Amino acid sequence: MRKIISWTLVAVLIFSFGTLGLSYADNTAQNQLSDVNGQLSDVKSQLKEGKKLENSLNKEIQSLENKIKSSQAEIDALGGNIAATQQKITEALAELDELEKDMEVQNTNLNSRLRTMYKNGSAGFMDVLLGSNSITDLMTNLDRVQRIYDSDKQLMEQLQEEHNLIDAQKKNLLTLQAQLVAAKEEEAQKKEALTEDQSEVTDKKAQVASDNKALEEMEQAFLAEANRLKAEILASQSTGTTYQGGSMAWPAPGVTRITSPFGYRIHPILKVKKLHTGVDIGAPSGTTIVAANGGTVIKAGWNNSYGNMVMIDHGGGIVTLYAHNSSLKVSTGTVVTRGQAVAISGSTGQSTGPHLHFEVRVNGNYVDPMSGWIAN
Ligand SMILES: [Zn+2]
Incomplete structure (x- = not known):
């Protein structure tokens, strides 16, 4: 024995x-x-x-x-x-x-x-x-x-x-x-x-x-x-100052409906014309949210506007953000791969209902994720 x-x-x-x-x-x-x-x-x-x-x-x-x-x-x-x-x-x-x-x-x-x-x-x-x-x-x-x-x-x-x-x-x-x-x-x-x-x-x-x-x-x-x-x-x-490359993965697999595009709009809660800094994807609560590309989580935590949010640095000044989640699956410093689960969607922070607010930032500037960064 x-x-x-x-x-x-x-x-x-x-x-x-x-x-x-x-x-x-x-x-x-x-x-x-x-x-x-x-x-x-x-x-x-x-x-x-x-x-x-x-x-x-x-x-x-x-x-x-x-x-x-x-x-x-x-x-x-x-x-x-x-x-x-x-x-x-x-x-x-x-x-x-x-x-x-x-x-x-x-x-x-x-x-x-x-x-x-x-x-x-x-x-x-x-x-x-x-x-x-x-x-x-x-x-x-x-x-x-x-x-x-x-x-x-x-x-x-x-x-x-x-x-x-x-x-x-x-x-x-x-x-x-x-x-x-x-x-x-x-x-x-x-x-x-x-x-x-x-x-x-x-x-x-x-x-x-x-x-x-x-x-x-x-x-x-x-x-x-x-x-x-x-x-x-x-x-x-x-x-590495260069973007890790490749097209970004769809962050809410299985959900295609965009409920609010990137651009100026009347804010649904603040009721003023304001830049919508990302796209809203109509992900029901509980949808698995994945990293659009490989990188390092630079923030995973609470924000009054974004709720439970994750920010990933993909190199070359490219950062993606995932907001309003019910829970997070990574923490600051976590190294993630393209398609890796990072959160579970919800409706936390300034949100009128369950959805994923997804942002792409280039050197700190908001860009339309649908303008070639990501395929719908
Ligand atoms: Zn949004």
């Missing part, structure tokens, strides 16, 4: 700079600029995707980091439970040990009592008999021995019962302990898998970040090249 990304990028780099190099041999600076701008736009969109990927990988790394942290907390908690359970097991074992000792003592007592009563039955009986003053006394003494034995036996049974209880508890604790150890082991494996995932995603992110860095360098290179070409074009045009 990583390798594929890298090689794609390398291919893009070679392709981009390759075509850049090749295109220089037989294209004008203007065409080179279009190529460079196209490639710049490609790099920008690739970079946008790359940055998006980098961001989402960063989020993934963060989310894995959080999962690892909570997994570690779980491991710690299980470790604490295991230690506590171990403590209880140790206590139970000590208690059992204690009980077993008591039981041993008790068992010895019981056995000796038993021996007294049964094993050495006659001797014991004789002792009791000889020690007794009467039959009643004898019976009382025999009864006493029997009761001590019963009491010892009962105590022994109690000890046994307690022993059984604690032994059962110990077994439960051992089962719990085994479960806790297994759970901790499982959690540790989970954490290890998460850590591996995180390391993979981190590597991937590093690769994407490095690709993005390369793209940013490409972007800078294309920008520098575009600026160099723009400067070259501007320099050639500002020093």
Whole structure:
């Protein structure tokens, strides 16, 4: 995956700079600029995707980091439970040990009592008999021995019962302990898998970040090249005192109706006889307005009379102007080619309805665009 990304990028780099190099041999600076701008736009969109990927990988790394942290907390908690359970097991074992000792003592007592009563039955009986003053006394003494034995036996049974209880508890604790150890082991494996995932995603992110860095360098290179070409074009045009030549393109393609010609007329708003400095072409709102010829935009912006306007210098003192647009597609300094979209028509500024006011100026003087400059 990583390798594929890298090689794609390398291919893009070679392709981009390759075509850049090749295109220089037989294209004008203007065409080179279009190529460079196209490639710049490609790099920008690739970079946008790359940055998006980098961001989402960063989020993934963060989310894995959080999962690892909570997994570690779980491991710690299980470790604490295991230690506590171990403590209880140790206590139970000590208690059992204690009980077993008591039981041993008790068992010895019981056995000796038993021996007294049964094993050495006659001797014991004789002792009791000889020690007794009467039959009643004898019976009382025999009864006493029997009761001590019963009491010892009962105590022994109690000890046994307690022993059984604690032994059962110990077994439960051992089962719990085994479960806790297994759970901790499982959690540790989970954490290890998460850590591996995180390391993979981190590597991937590093690769994407490095690709993005390369793209940013490409972007800078294309920008520098575009600026160099723009400067070259501007320099050639500002020093060139001759008109770039050829007949002008119709500025409102698809619209032929002239609603007001060049020349003196009664101004539709000011109501005084005034020179109409251009031709009005009946372009409906939204018509694409194009550059009549190649040149440099010397003004693109607002004018109270012209509304949103564009002025293009074509060299040799020839300037064209496009007025009353709803929006502009170029800015001051933009180098345009013949037929390139510069605006969208409208009815801004001093205008009675949607149209294009188109002017041709020669050394600052208004001329009739229809007098040979442009074909209707
Ligand atoms: Zn006009």
